[in-house]
Amino acid sequence: MAEDVPRRRDADATRAALLTAARDLFAERGFDQTTVRDIAARAGVNQALLFRYYGSKDGLFHAIMTSTGRELIDETPPEYVLARTLQRMLSPGAPTAEASPFYAILRSAAHQGAASAMREKMGGQYVDVLATLTDEPNAELRADLVLAWILGIGLLRYVLVKEPIAHADPDEISDCVLKAVSVILERSAQHPPTD
Amino acid sequence: MAEDVPRRRDADATRAALLTAARDLFAERGFDQTTVRDIAARAGVNQALLFRYYGSKDGLFHAIMTSTGRELIDETPPEYVLARTLQRMLSPGAPTAEASPFYAILRSAAHQGAASAMREKMGGQYVDVLATLTDEPNAELRADLVLAWILGIGLLRYVLVKEPIAHADPDEISDCVLKAVSVILERSAQHPPTD
DNA sequence: TCAAGGTGTAAGCAGGTGCTTACATTAGTA
DNA sequence: TACTAATGTAAGCACCTGCTTACACCTTGA
Numbered sequence: 001m002a003e004d005v006p007r008r009r010d011a012d013a014t015r016a017a018l019l020t021a022a023r024d025l026f027a028e029r030g031f032d033q034t035t036v037r038d039i040a041a042r043a044g045v046n047q048a049l050l051f052r053y054y055g056s057k058d059g060l061f062h063a064i065m066t067s068t069g070r071e072l073i074d075e076t077p078p079e080y081v082l083a084r085t086l087q088r089m090l091s092p093g094a095p096t097a098e099a100s101p102f103y104a105i106l107r108s109a110a111h112q113g114a115a116s117a118m119r120e121k122m123g124g125q126y127v128d129v130l131a132t133l134t135d136e137p138n139a140e141l142r143a144d145l146v147l148a149w150i151l152g153i154g155l156l157r158y159v160l161v162k163e164p165i166a167h168a169d170p171d172e173i174s175d176c177v178l179k180a181v182s183v184i185l186e187r188s189a190q191h192p193p194t195d
Numbered sequence: 196m197a198e199d200v201p202r203r204r205d206a207d208a209t210r211a212a213l214l215t216a217a218r219d220l221f222a223e224r225g226f227d228q229t230t231v232r233d234i235a236a237r238a239g240v241n242q243a244l245l246f247r248y249y250g251s252k253d254g255l256f257h258a259i260m261t262s263t264g265r266e267l268i269d270e271t272p273p274e275y276v277l278a279r280t281l282q283r284m285l286s287p288g289a290p291t292a293e294a295s296p297f298y299a300i301l302r303s304a305a306h307q308g309a310a311s312a313m314r315e316k317m318g319g320q321y322v323d324v325l326a327t328l329t330d331e332p333n334a335e336l337r338a339d340l341v342l343a344w345i346l347g348i349g350l351l352r353y354v355l356v357k358e359p360i361a362h363a364d365p366d367e368i369s370d371c372v373l374k375a376v377s378v379i380l381e382r383s384a385q386h387p388p389t390d
Numbered sequence: 391t392c393a394a395g396g397t398g399t400a401a402g403c404a405g406g407t408g409c410t411t412a413c414a415t416t417a418g419t420a
Numbered sequence: 421t422a423c424t425a426a427t428g429t430a431a432g433c434a435c436c437t438g439c440t441t442a443c444a445c446c447t448t449g450a
Contacts, residue, residue, distance in 0.1 A: 009416055009427050030305030032227035036408060046429055051409060110225030110302040115355045123357055138367060144351060144360035145344075145371055152347025156339060160310045162318055165339035172333060176340055180375040204397050204446060231438060241399055246439060 015053050017043040020097070023064045027100040030107030031061060031114070058113060061104075065117035068101050070125055078129045082146060082185075083178060085126070089154055090170035106151065106159050122147060133185045142184045149177065210248050212238040215292070218259045222295040225302030226256060226309070253308060256299075260312035263296050265320050273324045277341060277380075278373060280321070284349055285365035301346065301354050317342060328380045337379045344372065 021043035025034040036057055040047035054060040076084050089099060101117075108114040130143035153173070156162050165173070216238035220229040231252050235242035249255040271279050284294060296312075303309040325338035348368065351357050360368070 011427065014427080030227075032225075033305050035406080037406095047408095048410080048430090049428070052427085057408065107305040109304060109350060109354045110228050118351075118355045119357045138359075138363075138371075141359050141363050141367060142371055144357060144363075145348065145368065145375075147357075148347035148351040148360065149340075149344045150347070151350055152343035152345070153340065155304060155346055155350065156313075156343040159304045160313045162314045162339060162342075164333075164336050165343065168333075168336050168339075172336060173340065176333075176337055176379045180340075180378045183375045183378055184371045206397065209397085230436080232436095242438095243400090243440080244398070247397085252438065 011053070014043075014045055014049055017045055018050055018053065018060065019063060019067060022060050023067075023097070023100045023104065026061065026064065026104035026108060027102075028107075031057075031104070031111045032108070061108075061111070061113050062117075064101055064104065065113065065121065068098060068121070072098070073125050073129055078132050081126065081129050082150075082181060083174065085150060086153075086174045086177060087170065089150065090157075090173055092170075102154065103158060106155050126150075130185060133187075135187055146181055146185060149181070153177070206248070209238075209240055209244055212240055213245055213248065213255065214258060214262060217255050218262075218292070218295045218299065221256065221259065221299035221303060222297075223302075226252075226299070226306045227303070256303075256306070256308050257312075259296055259299065260308065260316065263293060263316075266293075268320050268324055273327050276321065276324050277345075277376060278369065280345060281348075281369045281372060282365065284345065285352075285368055287365075297349065298353060301350050321345075325380060328382075330382055341376055341380060344376070348372070 018039060022034070022039045025038055025042060028034075036047050036050050039060070040050055050057075050060060054063055072084060072088070073081060088096065089102070105114045105118050126147055127140060127143040130146050131139040133139075134142055136142060153165070157166050157168075213234060217229070217234045220233055220237060223229075231242050231245055234255070235245055245252070245255060249258055267279060267283070268276060283291070284297070296316075300309045300313050321342055322335060322338040325341050326334040328334075329337055331337060348360070352361050352363075
């Protein structure tokens with residue numbers, strides 16, 4: 001209360017407001033269904049500032065996609081990454097700030113930037129970690145399949161809102177998924193060392 | 196060759212041309228990125244006819260979503276529905292006419308009609324069949340999870356084009372998926388009859 | 391043969407889009 | 421205080437969008 005003397009001009013605050021507003025709107029409606037006027041209005045900012053600070057609507061989308069950290073991955077042991085990711089994604093309530101870019105991608109799949117963001121971020125993060133969990137030769141493909149499942153569940157539950165999965169108990173979902181995934185992501189005992 | 200005297204005026208042919216063109220374009224670019232002028236151009240038809248025959252762009256989308264049959268489901272025993280669906284979805288080459296609405300949904304997830312089409316079609320077809328494969332109490336949820344996996348794989352492979360899954364061998368994918376799914380979709384022997 | 395309705399065409403309208411510009415206002419500094 | 425650069429504002433431009441309208445043409449049937 002005391003710290004923020006209402007300084008009316010603050011470029012950093014404006015940038016942050018635009019980023020947050022756009023991130024949430026893209027997650028709610030997708031890229032195409034969100035206008036720059038919507039973003040500026042939610043941020044409480046003149047829309048010309050969007051172009052001053054981010055260049056274009058695409059530039060803002062790109063900034064969102066590269067703004068999220070990798071806290072969950074860095075803080076979690078590999079064998080628990082899937083469980084914790086599911087837990088966060090399935091927990092009720094509005095999508096967290098961390099998960100918003102995830103939903104923005106699902107709702108903007110047709111957009112070029114969404115595809116490359118998914119490939120680079122998700123690919124370079126989740127899949128690398130998940131792939132360490134098995135010693136099968138096609139470990140990365142198996143990790144991709146797990147990622148695909150996460151994406152599909154998010155799509156069906158939150159974007160397409162299909163029942164019963166849309167309102168199913170998170171633990172019930174997690175139990176099934178983890179049990180099934182353990183079949184394809186595990187140290188196989190059938191492969192004897194060859195040397 | 197002999198049968199189709201080039202009759203220049205044929206409402207049915209025009210309707211069909213519009214439907215096919217729109218189906219493919221929606222599958223390639225998504226609903227928002229496709230304009231009515233694009234559709235009319237690919238169909239080789241004046242764009243005003245789109246509105247005469249389908250009322251609106253949304254009406255055309257709806258027509259596409261309700262135009263596909265359920266041949267695969269009706270012709271396939273329940274225990275092979277997943278395997279054959281994967282086989283068709285993963286087979287190389289351009290998406291078939293049958294699968295186009297599927298990709299149209301993935302690329303138009305933000306669109307309202309896509310969500311309801313998925314709920315009604317996929318929900319009332321695939322899931323009902325898949326749910327018969329297990330006698331667990333949450334059979335429908337398990338079937339939804341399988342559907343989510345199919346969707347996620349299509350999304351990651353064709354829309355987001357992530358490697359290695361984008362160019363992976365179909366059989367390799369199918370093997371993993373079928374093996375994992377068998378864990379959650381099977382007759383459980385642990386449930387003794389209670390009466 | 392000739393009206394009449396089905397079919398195709400050209401042109402354009404009203405509104406929305408991303409983006410730009412010219413200008414006003416503020417904050418920091420010499 | 422006076423200057424300057426950073427920040428915010430209002431207005432609008434050029435284009436695209438879904439959709440409509442008025443009209444021309446073809447085909448059919450009595």
